[in-house]
Amino acid sequence: MWDFIQNEILGMKWLYVLIRRGVEAAGLSVESKLGGAVAFFLFDIIKISVLLCVLIFLISLIQSFFPPEKSRKIMGRFGGFGSRVIGALLGTVTPFCSCSSIPIFMGFTAAGLPLGVTFSFLISSPMVDLGSLVVLMSVFGWKTAVLYIVFGLVIAVAGGSLIERLHLEGEIADFILNARNGGKCGNCGNGGQAELPEMTFTMKDRVKSAFDKMLETLKKLFPYILAGVALGAFIHNWIPEGWITSALGSKNPFGVLIAVLCGVPMYADIFGCIPIAEALLFKGAALGVVLSFMMAVTTLSLPSLVMLSKAVKPKLLAIFTAICVVGIIAAGYLFNVVQSVQGWM
Numbered sequence: 001m002w003d004f005i006q007n008e009i010l011g012m013k014w015l016y017v018l019i020r021r022g023v024e025a026a027g028l029s030v031e032s033k034l035g036g037a038v039a040f041f042l043f044d045i046i047k048i049s050v051l052l053c054v055l056i057f058l059i060s061l062i063q064s065f066f067p068p069e070k071s072r073k074i075m076g077r078f079g080g081f082g083s084r085v086i087g088a089l090l091g092t093v094t095p096f097c098s099c100s101s102i103p104i105f106m107g108f109t110a111a112g113l114p115l116g117v118t119f120s121f122l123i124s125s126p127m128v129d130l131g132s133l134v135v136l137m138s139v140f141g142w143k144t145a146v147l148y149i150v151f152g153l154v155i156a157v158a159g160g161s162l163i164e165r166l167h168l169e170g171e172i173a174d175f176i177l178n179a180r181n182g183g184k185c186g187n188c189g190n191g192g193q194a195e196l197p198e199m200t201f202t203m204k205d206r207v208k209s210a211f212d213k214m215l216e217t218l219k220k221l222f223p224y225i226l227a228g229v230a231l232g233a234f235i236h237n238w239i240p241e242g243w244i245t246s247a248l249g250s251k252n253p254f255g256v257l258i259a260v261l262c263g264v265p266m267y268a269d270i271f272g273c274i275p276i277a278e279a280l281l282f283k284g285a286a287l288g289v290v291l292s293f294m295m296a297v298t299t300l301s302l303p304s305l306v307m308l309s310k311a312v313k314p315k316l317l318a319i320f321t322a323i324c325v326v327g328i329i330a331a332g333y334l335f336n337v338v339q340s341v342q343g344w345m
Contacts, residue, residue, distance in 0.1 A: 010138035012047045019043045037237040044229045044275045049218070051135055052225070052271050056217045059130055060210035064201065081161065087117040088156035091124030092149075101125035102307045109172060109311075110179035116164025120156045122308075123324060127299045128152035135271065139278050140287075147338060148291055155295075155327035162323060163316075171316035224272040232275030236282060245284035250339070255289040256332035260325060263296030273297050287339040292332030300324050 008014055019042050020030050028035035091101070105122040109115065128149050136145035170177075201209075235244070248255045273294040281290050300321060309317050 010051075010134065012043075012050075012138070015046060016043045019046075033237045037233040040233040040236050040275075040279075041229055044232060044278070045225065047138070048135070048225055048229070048271050048274060049222070051138065052221065053214055053218060055130070055134055057210050057214040060213040061206055062130075064206040064209055081157075083114065083117045084120040084157050084160040084164070087113075087120035087160060088124040088128075088153050091121045091127075091156065092129050092153075102304065102311060106176060106311050110176050114164060115169060115172070116160040118160075119163045119320065120160030122320075123159050123299060124153060124156035126304075127156070127295055135274055139274055140281075144287065144291070147335070148294075151331040151334065152295065155324070155331060159320070159323040159327060163319065166319065168316050168319065171313045173311050173313065176311060221271060225275075228272035229275040232277075232279040235276065235279035239283060244280060248280060248285035248289045250286040250336055255286055256292050256329055256336070259285075259289045259293035259332065260296045260328055263293045264300045264302065264325075286336050288332040288335030288337075291335050292328050295328045295331065296325075299328070 016039070019039050023030055023035050023039045023042075028038060030036050030039045101122055104125070105118050108118045108121065133145050133149055136148055140148075246252065248259060252258075277290045277294050280293070281287065305317070305321065308320070312320070
């Protein structure tokens with residue numbers, strides 16, 4: 001039963017069979033470079049788009065029950081290490097890329113939540129969401145998907161904990177500091193922050209909102225999915241396997257470092273990374289290299305760092321980037337160690 005779910009529902013092997021037949025019927029051999037690239041491109045575009053629509057709809061529906069104000073209340077009930085774990089877990093139900101997570105991070109920080117909590121959220125939100133679990137399962141299997149989520153959450157909690165211990169509250173932008181320090185309600189008896197009235201939504205409202213967000217996200221991400229699938233098809237069918245193996249294979253101790261350095265300047269989410277990662281793994285790249293590349297792209301894209309620089313000062317931005325880079329590199333090498341264990345994959 002699990003093999004059927006893995007291969008036919010998540011992996012959509014039946015769709016690949018249909019596409020192969022269609023490509024062959026069009027006069028292209030799937031064994032040729034062009035025919036193989038066309039089949040890869042069509043299959044991944046359809047599969048990823050379908051998964052994206054279903055997952056974003058479901059996650060947005062779940063998220064409708066956790067608006068920022070309610071999320072802030074939930075995280076405010078916990079303290080210390082537990083609050084950072086909650087912050088990281090909350091990031092898993094937010095279907096955002098790194099840039100989309102930053103405004104929520106700013107809102108949480110301005111609301112007075114500890115920096116460790118907000119940074120745990122900021123790291124986990126783009127790196128490990130529920131969508132990434134399902135998409136990774138469809139390509140790499142459940143073991144790798146679960147391991148990716150666990151390592152991502154560890155990086156998020158550890159990163160938030162370190163930032164909390166460094167007491168860097170003075171390193172956030174002045175306008176956030178002003179909101180954080182001045183956002184008190186004079187009419188509140190306990191001097192706490194004013195609470196916004198919670199909106200009441202019917203299930204119909206939630207479904208409509210989730211559907212609208214699904215369409216909005218699809219429109220925004222589809223160009224990146226196209227670019228990612230096109231690059232994946234090129235790697236899959238035209239880049240010699242020996243090149244990938246020598247540069248990114250398990251025998252190159254610097255493969256993870258190369259992958260992280262290549263991934264940081266890029267901008268994509270998990271859906272845009274999957275076809276590139278799939279092609280690299282097929283060509284012989286080590287598992288740790290592929291997954292650390294995905295983590296770097298989703299968490300530390302250049303556009304997101306530029307946006308974050310408006311919310312935090314250079315010192316905190318540098319510390320955040322360093323924590324993420326070191327954590328992702330460490331996770332990459334741990335992935336490779338796990339991959340070497342017989343019978344893991």
